């Protein structure tokens with residue numbers, strides 16, 4: 645479905661079974677750590693289980709573009725999750741600043757509005773610029789939390805509204821929960837990148853997430869890519885935890901190819 649969109653020009657692993665590279669391309673491990681040293685230690689323990697690594701606010705504020713470049717130097721694709729949300733001029737400037745590091749993906753908050761997203765899309769539209777993802781409704785929010793910030797719509801309807809706004813503004817893909825991905829896939833078509841966090845393999849702690857699903861369910865419903873943090877980074881054996889998730893992804897990919 646989204647194979648060609650996702651692959652970042654890296655060579656396939658010739659000794660892996662068919663579909664293995666696709667599964668790797670569809671898993672992003674969230675490096676939510678306070679320092680480059682801790683993040684790189686985890687990367688070593690992943691033993692190449694994934695192609696994409698997500699650098700979020702905690703790590704980027706500590707380690708900056710240097711770490712993005714270091715991860716790319718090790719052959720990884722970098723998903724820079726800064727969830728930009730400010731006036732259009734400021735967001736466009738931020739996109740230009742981070743573009744220099746060569747991240748493949750960058751997030752903005754869809755709640756920043758159409759003009760902000762258009763400004764971000766224009767700033768990213770340069771050679772080597774990142775593909776932009778619009779974060780719709782955070783997976784840590786349920787209907788009650790949404791109502792608390794004055795949004796009466798259900799998470800499903802709010803995600804759909806923001807996704808349509810993002811697409812019209814020229815954004816490449818959206819971040820949503822597994823609960824909305826099926827409806828979004830129908831509306832957005834096969835090429836739009838739909839990225840799903842809030843992933844919890846059976847038996848793992850839910851923590852602060854609210855709209856969650858297993859890797860298998862999220863991929864079966866149409867997710868292009870999964871974002872997984874603590875179920876891998878806090879596991880006793882992060883490499884084994886990542887490989888178990890790849891197996892779940894692979895099972896679905898094998899039946900849909």
Ligand SMILES: O=C(O)c1cc(=O)[nH]c(=O)n1[C@@H]1O[C@H](COP(=O)(O)O)[C@@H](O)[C@H]1O
Nearest residue numbers: 674725781782783819841842871872873874
């Ligand atoms: O944009 C994101 O990546 C994101 C959006 C969202 O709605 N929910 C969400 O959890 N995330 C990120 O996905 C990761 C999930 O981490 P875990 O809950 O530890 O698996 C974190 O790095 C979050 O910042």
